[in-house]
Amino acid sequence: AFWAYSAVLFKHQTEFFDVNVVNETRNQTYRRLAKLYGALGASGPGTHQSDEEKLYELLVVGEKAGEGGALNIGNKVTDDLKLLIKLGRQTGIHVSPTVLWDGLVDNSISSSWTVEQWDKYFEEKLHK
Known part of the structure; x- marks a missing residue:
């Protein structure tokens, strides 16, 4: 899914x-x-x-305050996202998108990439 x-x-x-x-x-x-x-x-x-x-x-x-009157309550995925964001920051990831290939940051990736650029990237990585 x-x-x-x-x-x-x-x-x-x-x-x-x-x-x-x-x-x-x-x-x-x-x-x-x-x-x-x-x-x-x-x-x-x-x-x-x-x-x-x-x-x-x-x-x-x-629409109601959370525990202890908290107003910035998020949703049911907020805590999971916070955990993943903290993990990323601890490993030096501070911007989106940041792509890791085989556990290493690949700074060649851009948020403006087209489908064709992604296809080429994966084609090169998967067929080495």
Whole structure:
């Protein structure tokens, strides 16, 4: 499901660029992302709605204060992301995208790369 959803996200990425989300709430954007996942039917036939709801439940930000009155509560993936970000920072990764190949940072990667550039990169790396 990860790769299939990633492909869908890349295909629809411009729908989530700044000018296309500026007038919607964060949760509205999350709902649209969940709909894309639900449309995959990743869990099998007839599961579109439940897949969409499962992802939305992970992404949605609640409207009530958290424990101890916390207002910056994040969502159900926030803690996992924080852990991965901390791990990256401890290993010298401070920008996105940072690509590691065989455990080494490859600074030749750019966020502006086209599909063709990524294809060439992987072709060269995988056929050495």
